[in-house]
Amino acid sequence: MARSDEVANPSExxxxxxxxxxxxxxxxxxxxxxxxxxxxxxxxxxxxxLDRKVPSNIKPVDGVFSFDVLIDRPTSLVAxxxxxxxxxxxxxxxxxxxEPLSSTDVVPVIIFFHGGSFxxxxxxxxxxxxxxRRFVSICKAVVVSVNYRRAPEHQYPCAYxxxxxxxxxxxxxxxxxxxxxxxVHVYLAGDSSGGNIVHNVAVRAxxxxxxxxxxxxxxxxxxxxxxxxxxxxxxxxxFVTVQDRDWYWRAFLPEGADRDHPACxxxxxxxxxxxxxxxxxxxxxxxxxxxxxxxxxxxVEGLKKAGQEVKLLYLEQATIGFYLxxxxxxxxxxxxxxxxxVSYDL
Amino acid sequence: xxxxxxxxxxxxxxxxxxxKSTTSVKKxxxxxxxxxxGYKVRLSDLRQVAKKLEHLENAMMNATDDVSESLESxxxxxxxxxxxxxxxxxxxxxxxxxxxSDFPQTPDLFPDPFATATATATATATWxxxxxxxxxxxxxxxxxxxGIRLVHLLMTCAESVQIGDANLAGSLIREMQRMLTQVNTxxxxxxxxxxxxxxxxxxxxxxxxxxxxxxxxxxxxLYHHFYEACPYLKFAHFTANQAILEAFAGHATVHxxxxxxxxxLQWPALIQALALRPGGPPLLRLTGIGPPxxxxxxxxxxxxxxxxxxxxxxxxxxxxxxxxxxxxxT
Numbered sequence: 001m002a003r004s005d006e007v008a009n010p011s012e013x014x015x016x017x018x019x020x021x022x023x024x025x026x027x028x029x030x031x032x033x034x035x036x037x038x039x040x041x042x043x044x045x046x047x048x049x050l051d052r053k054v055p056s057n058i059k060p061v062d063g064v065f066s067f068d069v070l071i072d073r074p075t076s077l078v079a080x081x082x083x084x085x086x087x088x089x090x091x092x093x094x095x096x097x098x099e100p101l102s103s104t105d106v107v108p109v110i111i112f113f114h115g116g117s118f119x120x121x122x123x124x125x126x127x128x129x130x131x132x133r134r135f136v137s138i139c140k141a142v143v144v145s146v147n148y149r150r151a152p153e154h155q156y157p158c159a160y161x162x163x164x165x166x167x168x169x170x171x172x173x174x175x176x177x178x179x180x181x182x183x184v185h186v187y188l189a190g191d192s193s194g195g196n197i198v199h200n201v202a203v204r205a206x207x208x209x210x211x212x213x214x215x216x217x218x219x220x221x222x223x224x225x226x227x228x229x230x231x232x233x234x235x236x237x238x239f240v241t242v243q244d245r246d247w248y249w250r251a252f253l254p255e256g257a258d259r260d261h262p263a264c265x266x267x268x269x270x271x272x273x274x275x276x277x278x279x280x281x282x283x284x285x286x287x288x289x290x291x292x293x294x295x296x297x298x299x300v301e302g303l304k305k306a307g308q309e310v311k312l313l314y315l316e317q318a319t320i321g322f323y324l325x326x327x328x329x330x331x332x333x334x335x336x337x338x339x340x341x342v343s344y345d346l
Numbered sequence: 347x348x349x350x351x352x353x354x355x356x357x358x359x360x361x362x363x364x365x366k367s368t369t370s371v372k373k374x375x376x377x378x379x380x381x382x383x384g385y386k387v388r389l390s391d392l393r394q395v396a397k398k399l400e401h402l403e404n405a406m407m408n409a410t411d412d413v414s415e416s417l418e419s420x421x422x423x424x425x426x427x428x429x430x431x432x433x434x435x436x437x438x439x440x441x442x443x444x445x446x447s448d449f450p451q452t453p454d455l456f457p458d459p460f461a462t463a464t465a466t467a468t469a470t471a472t473w474x475x476x477x478x479x480x481x482x483x484x485x486x487x488x489x490x491x492x493g494i495r496l497v498h499l500l501m502t503c504a505e506s507v508q509i510g511d512a513n514l515a516g517s518l519i520r521e522m523q524r525m526l527t528q529v530n531t532x533x534x535x536x537x538x539x540x541x542x543x544x545x546x547x548x549x550x551x552x553x554x555x556x557x558x559x560x561x562x563x564x565x566x567x568l569y570h571h572f573y574e575a576c577p578y579l580k581f582a583h584f585t586a587n588q589a590i591l592e593a594f595a596g597h598a599t600v601h602x603x604x605x606x607x608x609x610x611l612q613w614p615a616l617i618q619a620l621a622l623r624p625g626g627p628p629l630l631r632l633t634g635i636g637p638p639x640x641x642x643x644x645x646x647x648x649x650x651x652x653x654x655x656x657x658x659x660x661x662x663x664x665x666x667x668x669x670x671x672x673x674x675x676t
Contacts, residue, residue: 020377020392023380026403030402033413034417035414037414046424049427090530
């Protein structure tokens with residue numbers, strides 16, 4: 001029986017994004033649908049086969065090189081590190097990687113959590129490798145892209161635990177220090193589920209010794225039991241449906257939990273107050289064609305009400321994934337904002 | 347390291363620059379931005395691929411069963427997802443009841459889930475950005491290419507040395523030496539290739555009777571290193587020892603005659619295996635035949651003594667006899 005609750009309006013999304021973006025995101029949309037089973041399980045083998053991955057490259061390409069490190073052996077937690085380099089030579093030397101990034105200038109370290117609704121993609125997925133390289137070039141930063149454990153095989157709180165482990169590891173790495181005071185200057189960044197992870201790791205870091213200077217959330221994944229106006233209005237119109245959002249929350253949240261669980265709805269009925277807490281400043285990017293924007297705007301309001309510093313960047317004509325290809329104005333606007341957000345006045 | 351070990355990468359290059367006049371954009375060029383994401387789609391095919399995506403979406407909506415389940419039958423063949431057009435064709439033919447008219451030729455069956463993308467790419471946007479001019483492109487890792495070429499040349503050179511074509515071998519060696527200057531010879535494929543090129547050139551250019559040959563002691567050390575580093579000899583010995591153990595089962599006194607003792611590296615493993623034999627070790631007699639040492643040392647006796655010591659520590663009753671080959675003077 002055909003699904004009457006799905007609305008396929010390819011013409012709408014096709015009108016608002018460049019053609020190659022439409023092709024890219026539609027391809028994701030359809031292939032992801034092939035992977036989600038009705039019973040809540042996931043075809044992981046096919047997912048890994050379909051995922052386009054790239055190897056790390058110790059030889060700088062356009063001023064950025066990368067290498068993979070094992071952060072935590074028991075959980076096989078791997079991260080891909082991206083560093084800037086002026087040279088063309090392959091950066092083999094281990095010694096060089098143990099020195100601080102700089103003893104004069106501050107070099108921000110961005111811990112990045114890729115998107116994929118907690119289920120898809122990896123740190124070595126092509127689109128995210130490209131994005132992290134851009135962050136390095138644009139922000140003159142070092143990027144640590146965390147290959148966190150994904151649902152449904154690993155549910156809440158695994159992804160947050162992995163983020164926390166990565167944060168501690170970054171703080172404990174002398175070669176990530178910079179500036180005259182030789183400290184690690186950490187930012188958390190992520191898109192979609194990665195944005196959600198950013199918030200939750202920052203919450204965990206709140207009363208700890210592991211400081212986070214700022215949070216960058218690109219189309220962060222939040223939700224709740226209620227159906228918001230934007231969800232009803234935009235359901236199925238721009239690549240995403242409410243039904244698939246529900247599927248991913250069911251996959252990630254623990255058994256018996258609903259979408260008002262604080263991981264999903266941090267300022268909802270089960271949320272934790274951030275008032276008077278030392279919380280990083282936040283940059284939140286919301287797309288006007290993202291059906292969960294009401295939840296994202298709600299998040300921004302929640303931060304404001306708790307007296308936390310937050311900047312909202314609302315992009316009216318943007319869909320999800322606009323930052324994956326550099327073929328639109330929003331891309332450049334956002335990259336500029338991110339660069340300003342992580343730069344330091346010396 | 348870890349789960350990101352790459353299996354292979356190739357490159358593609360193109361530019362997708364709307365500012366250029368349409369006549370200068372070749373039809374066969376692929377979309378550079380999608381290439382960076384890991385997908386090969388020709389610029390001229392973009393519209394068609396978009397249509398296929400729409401057809402696939404409709405097919406999925408009209409499918410009677412859960413589409414994910416219908417794909418999990420063992421009959422489903424999955425094509426290389428990088429070639430989006432052909433992948434979409436294959437999915438369409440899986441999901442639509444009528445056979446599709448254009449069946450792709452070569453199926454690309456389910457590879458290793460950790461096989462990486464077939465494009466190594468990065469994108470550069472000129473900075474500060476000019477919105478229309480977006481020129482991402484894919485970069486070939488020249489180092490990797492040189493490494494692969496070196497390996498091919500080495501194989502060819504080794505074959506030509508084997509068949510005695512000194513001219514070809516010589517010119518290949520010169521070419522490889524030139525290439526070695528362009529790769530990192532302190533590690534990786536460059537280091538391995540460097541040693542092999544040296545070895546081949548020694549083989550080719552050194553006279554038969556070398557003025558300086560390694561001394562016996564040095565030879566022995568080299569041989570030991572080779573035995574340790576390379577699995578082939580050890581494996582051959584292992585298999586032979588297995589056969590010997592089987593032949594010796596149930597016997598209390600056994601005798602091995604080694605017609606080419608060399609350094610006796612096969613026998614410590616056998617002695618240890620016999621020591622652990624259920625029912626206890628037999629009395630092992632070993633006769634080693636080998637050439638007399640050029641420098642007057644009784645090499646055979648020394649080897650025998652070492653083996654005897656090992657056998658004694660393993661509680662294996664052992665007797666050794668060294669025997670120079672027939673016709674020698676000792």
